Amino acid sequence: MLNQLTIKEARERLDSGQITAAALTMACLEKIKQADGQIKACLLVDEVGAVKAAELADRRLAAGQRGGLLGIPYLAKDNILTKGLRTTAGSAMLASYIAPTDATVIVKLKAAGAVLLGKTNLDEFAHGASTEFSAFGPTHNPWDLQRVPGGSSGGSAAAVAANFCLFALGTDTGGSIRHPAGFCGVVGLKPTYGLASRFGLVAMTSSTDVPGPLTKTVEDAALVLAVIAGHDELDRTTVKRAEDDYGRAMNLESIKDLKIGLPKEYFSAGLDKSVVQKIKAAAAQLEKLGAKLVEVSLPSTKYGVSVYYIITPCEISSNLARFDGVRYGHQAEAINLAEHYALSRAEGFGPETKRRIMLGTFALSAGYYDAYYLQAQKVRSLIIADFDNAFSQVDLLLTPTTPHTAFKFGEKAQDPLAMYLEDLFLTPSSLAGLPAISIPAGLIGNLPIGLQLIGPKFSEPLILGVGEKLQIKI
Amino acid sequence: MPACPFRSGGYPVYSHRLDLGIRRGDNAIFMLTEQDIIHLSELARIKLSAEEIQNSGPQLSAVLSYIDQLSEVDTKNTEPTAQVTGLTNNWRVDAVAPWAADEVALALEEAGEMVEGQLKVKRIL
Numbered sequence: 001m002l003n004q005l006t007i008k009e010a011r012e013r014l015d016s017g018q019i020t021a022a023a024l025t026m027a028c029l030e031k032i033k034q035a036d037g038q039i040k041a042c043l044l045v046d047e048v049g050a051v052k053a054a055e056l057a058d059r060r061l062a063a064g065q066r067g068g069l070l071g072i073p074y075l076a077k078d079n080i081l082t083k084g085l086r087t088t089a090g091s092a093m094l095a096s097y098i099a100p101t102d103a104t105v106i107v108k109l110k111a112a113g114a115v116l117l118g119k120t121n122l123d124e125f126a127h128g129a130s131t132e133f134s135a136f137g138p139t140h141n142p143w144d145l146q147r148v149p150g151g152s153s154g155g156s157a158a159a160v161a162a163n164f165c166l167f168a169l170g171t172d173t174g175g176s177i178r179h180p181a182g183f184c185g186v187v188g189l190k191p192t193y194g195l196a197s198r199f200g201l202v203a204m205t206s207s208t209d210v211p212g213p214l215t216k217t218v219e220d221a222a223l224v225l226a227v228i229a230g231h232d233e234l235d236r237t238t239v240k241r242a243e244d245d246y247g248r249a250m251n252l253e254s255i256k257d258l259k260i261g262l263p264k265e266y267f268s269a270g271l272d273k274s275v276v277q278k279i280k281a282a283a284a285q286l287e288k289l290g291a292k293l294v295e296v297s298l299p300s301t302k303y304g305v306s307v308y309y310i311i312t313p314c315e316i317s318s319n320l321a322r323f324d325g326v327r328y329g330h331q332a333e334a335i336n337l338a339e340h341y342a343l344s345r346a347e348g349f350g351p352e353t354k355r356r357i358m359l360g361t362f363a364l365s366a367g368y369y370d371a372y373y374l375q376a377q378k379v380r381s382l383i384i385a386d387f388d389n390a391f392s393q394v395d396l397l398l399t400p401t402t403p404h405t406a407f408k409f410g411e412k413a414q415d416p417l418a419m420y421l422e423d424l425f426l427t428p429s430s431l432a433g434l435p436a437i438s439i440p441a442g443l444i445g446n447l448p449i450g451l452q453l454i455g456p457k458f459s460e461p462l463i464l465g466v467g468e469k470l471q472i473k474i
Numbered sequence: 475m476p477a478c479p480f481r482s483g484g485y486p487v488y489s490h491r492l493d494l495g496i497r498r499g500d501n502a503i504f505m506l507t508e509q510d511i512i513h514l515s516e517l518a519r520i521k522l523s524a525e526e527i528q529n530s531g532p533q534l535s536a537v538l539s540y541i542d543q544l545s546e547v548d549t550k551n552t553e554p555t556a557q558v559t560g561l562t563n564n565w566r567v568d569a570v571a572p573w574a575a576d577e578v579a580l581a582l583e584e585a586g587e588m589v590e591g592q593l594k595v596k597r598i599l
Contacts, residue, residue, distance in 0.1 A: 354526070415536075416536070
């Protein structure tokens with residue numbers, strides 16, 4: 001079953017001529033055909049395009065070209081623009097939208113010879129933590145079909161867990177790569193803000209959105225990051241810097257002398273004991289390898305979700321103002337322009353997107369701006385200061401990804417606040433723009449639970465290197 | 475932090491400012507009325523159904539009540555953060571770049587009715 005291979009395993013076999021990209025791609029397409037009826041991870045499968053891309057990759061391989069992702073099949077979250085292929089962002093608003101350009105990350109993957117298989121499901125416009133808010137119906141968790149895959153990159157996480165592809169792209173604004181990675185038992189990397197280009201992502205929260213990989217192993221996340229990272233003239237928030245060798249991070253000889261911080265606020269009394277036990281076991285593993293464990297405090301952690309759910313809706317209400325039913329997207333029948341806007345948006349947007357636009361509209365209203373948006377931006381500074389302080393004492397932070405394993409459909413869909421609190425451990429690092437990775441920490445019952453490593457800006461080599469030591473087969 | 479109109483029960487200072495008339499309830503829980511929701515939906519250019527108007531009040535109120543915990547944080551000496559890259563004045567040349575004709579065509583296909591190269595929209599009045 002070639003689709004079960006990791007990128008690294010497939011890489012060796014492709015390079016030695018043992019397998020072809022075409023065969024690898026066919027194996028993925030077969031698996032999707034066989035299982036996606038139940039999992040519903042894919043919103044679009046481009047068989048013709050994938051086969052063509054695989055043949056091209058095989059020709060490049062035959063010509064002696066090599067590269068980390070040459071001939072590797074992948075799926076992309078459907079809020080990442082793909083030229084000529086429908087991009088819906090999980091919304092009825094964009095149900096038939098075809099982008100005129102590729103996102104920069106797609107351009108880079110294409111140039112690297114990766115094979116795009118199709119697009120994956122998500123909460124509408126990436127607003128959610130369960131993929132239940134997709135206009136095209138929910139994705140099911142491959143570990144238990146009665147449960148959500150997490151979100152918002154739930155389709156990408158479920159697809160990797162179900163071996164539909166060798167890796168998938170997601171986007172993370174306040175946990176949307178790491179949360180479903182934790183629920184589906186795969187690796188999810190949120191890069192430092194500004195490391196990988198946002199050009200061509202359907203904008204949600206421009207100050208925290210980042211694209212990143214969901215993979216089967218930590219090594220594979222490094223391989224994908226090496227391709228998608230880098231300055232982009234089309235995204236002025238990407239940072240110009242010397243390239244890191246993400247592959248070399250895997251050879252991290254020793255983690256001796258590293259100080260690993262355990263933030264006490266992430267292990268509060270209410271946290272499920274079985275979750276604590278898994279994370280503590282990972283900490284013990286690091287200690288055994290010579291790292292020093294240090295308890296640290298990030299006192300503003302408790303404000304993370306509040307800050308996030310002011311800043312995010314504000315940026316959403318502004319970013320989603322572009323959906324006016326004129327230039328693209330759903331168009332309603334109306335008699336005048338005002339009604340055209342109001343009805344196009346009413347019919348095109350789903351409940352959570354409307355809620356967030358309304359929240360943002362409220363928080364940005366004159367008279368309330370200072371009390372909400374400005375105050376949130378100030379508390380955001382305090383959250384960043386907490387991390388700065390912690391990283392003056394330790395090299396990395398180890399925390400749970402989520403407070404529990406995957407929940408059942410419908411459990412939180414009617415309670416927005418409960419859904420928002422899913423991101424409790426994930427929003428602070430997003431607000432600070434820090435890199436973080438979720439790695440499977442084991443099973444609780446028959447469901448995966450993730451651990452999270454958070455590092456200072458641009459410390460991807462370190463979190464990948466340490467993460468690799470913590471990998472366990474689940 | 476600046477006085478929150480909800481907390482003080484006072485009205486915003488300037489007459490052009492929005493006043494949703496939202497007040498904190500006795501149990502310190504925000505209550506958005508149906509009128510507030512309708513007003514917000516008009517500002518957001520989204521026509522809500524009767525059911526959506528009914529549901530939105532309690533849902534948004536619950537979120538706002540939770541978020542209200544931020545008012546307890548002392549930020550007197552704290553600067554706001556709008557972005558985290560540390561980049562400043564990242565200029566580019568203000569020039570129109572050519573765009574491939576096939577991509578222009580794809581982009582225009584997504585739009586509504588075109589008349590002589592212009593997008594036709596509904597009348598305003």
